[in-house]
Amino acid sequence: MAIAANDGVVRARQVARTLAQQCRLSLVEQTKLVTAASELARNTLVYGGGGTMTASLVDERGRRGVRLVFADQGPGIPDVDLALTDGWTSGSGMGLGLSGSKRLVDDFVLESAPGRGTTVTITKWGR
8 A cells, every 4th residue: 555645644554453453463462563553654654755555464383463564765774773773863753663663563674775765564463
């Protein structure tokens, strides 16, 4: 799904919640996933100039979960380690979007390079 305006961020949250419910995540785990999805969708829009979110239910090693992939073709992140540091921000935010999102999910992979955009893949596993 496209994330090209604020309504894309809203849709990303809705899709994340629907899949979390289908996966039978607890209400607390649903909230964590939706919060991470909201932050990452907003980053895709604000810092990446828009992009996409791909969402799916996944089954691996006897576990079922929700996987969300946020991708943009924006300027990329020159220093991924720095970007994942609490309090660091490239804009006017509080600097908790990436690091906070990472803490809210079970698996978090960030791939980025200057001039090549950014892809963030998150997974929340059912218990």
